[in-house]
Amino acid sequence: MSKVRMGMVGGGPEAFIGQIHRMAAGLDGEIELVCGVFSRDQQKNQQAGQSLLSNPDRAYADIATLFREEQKLPADQRMEFVAIVTPNDSHFDIAQQAIMAGFHVFCEKPATFNLAESEQLHQQLLDKPQLFGLAHTYTGYPMVKEARHRVVKGELGEIKKIVVEYSQGWLAKKFNNQLSKQGSWRLDPKRAGVSCCVGDIGVHAANLAEFIGDSPISSILADLDSIEPQRSLDDDATVLLRFANQARGVLLASQISVGQENNLRIQVYGSQGSLSWSQQEPNSLWLMWGDKPTELLRAGSDYLCDEAKVNTRTPAGHPEGYIEAFANLYKAFATAVKQQRGSEPETSQANGVPGIQEAISGMQFIEGTVQSSHAGQQWLALNHTHIQEQ
Known part of the structure; x- marks a missing residue:
């Protein structure tokens, strides 16, 4: 099936997070960057267009032009979603314009400049078919999926x-x-x-x-x-x-x-056991008990839950890192876009992306x-x- 077509706002030559998004989006070969507004500086914007796009003419001067010109293209050519990788003050305006123009949104966190904007965005999405994804990258790690699974199952009490x-x-x-x-x-x-x-x-x-x-x-x-x-x-x-x-x-x-x-790390303590995970050792999840030896769970192992396995990309012993976790979010978002366009059957694999609920919670x-x-x-x-x- 055809790739999901992505636009990008921000992420020009001096913005490291834009390159991170592009690497993550491209890792599975399911998403293609087709257009964008990469910088307010038109020289840098055109430079990015020349290096990133197969058609540099789709590096537009501003977001109004981006959405207007992309709407004019045939449905099988125009972008399907826009990735927003600008500073916080512009997230809401870009997302709002994208949704009004009929495009899905994948946004850096926090989703908006303030809580009122997140709530307004939520209201706007209620009667629209557009999808909204939020880049809470760390939820994409397979052992984070496993940790949640153990908590939800009640293993920790x-x-x-x-x-x-x-x-x-x-x-x-x-x-x-x-x-x-x-x-x-x-x-x-x-x-x-x-x-x-x-x-x-x-x-x-x-x-x-x-x-x-x-x-x-x-x-x-x-x-x-x-x-x-x-x-x-x-x-x-x-x-x-x-x-x-x-x-x-x-x-x-x-x-x-x-x-x-x-150094992002978390310890969760329950009435029957506890767990520990660190982003700087992402392949390991420790389970600790009061009445039996501590267990070390490792990414890539057969005993992990289905969600962890789906989000694991390499055999056991190979680090599942930041780019891979980010790519897991993009892959799930691409799956959701394909399901909405009708080119892929409904599956649970589209449910792994933080969205407007997490946007509001974060701003609160x-x-x-x-x-x-x-x-x-x-x-x-x-x-x-x-x-x-x-």
Whole structure:
């Protein structure tokens, strides 16, 4: 069958995440990049078009032109979805225009600049056939799928506590905003929103805790800080968690932890056992028990659940890494697009992509942590009404 046709907004020559998306989308050979607006700088935009597209004329000058010109093309030629890999402040406008023009959306997280925009996007999607995917990459790892499976099956018993950490060190020293486009916009409240650290990585940790623990975060108490006095956004966060299933938790997110790279790890403690997973050792899932020896589960093994097997790409002993996990999301999204166009039968493989529900939950968490911290570290309930409606 024909490949799913993708457009991209952002991801020009100096944007590392755009290349990550392109590698992930192309890994299975099921998605083809056919058009885009890669940069506001037209020289860079055309440069990207020349290097990335079979038809460089489909590197458009702006998003309005992108959607207008792609709509004019025959159905079997125009893009089917757009990947949004721009800074946070433009996500909503691009997604809204894409949905109105009839295109599916796959968006970097957080989905929007603020919670109100995520809720508006949710309402817009309710009466539209368009699909919305969100790049919570870490849910694509096979051993994360296995961890959730063990929790949902009840093997750990009643979940009592979740401890999740995402630590980086790249903001540990005084940061010169002129040296990096990646750093400058993440520290700019006009482009990043109300948070740097929580909005960038803390929301990934929260999503992972909710995904594996199979329960939404119901209330939080947050302490956010910045190591540099002139920074207007947080670079470090400690958050106490309460989950809807009565479990308690702790979330640590930091971008000033000297020596840390991308240290995302989680421990889930139940009444009968516990589990532990680390993104820097992604092929391993530890199960720990009070009355028998600790077990080490490994990616690629026959004893894993079907969902873990479907999302495993290499034989046992070969690392299932970040690009592969990202590609699992893209593959599932492509499957959903094919099913909607009628070129592929309905299967559960299209259900592995975070969507608008996770978008709203993430924005509730980001804004809630800021509100809780600014109020003097007060407990704050998170409203999940919108998530439950869909």
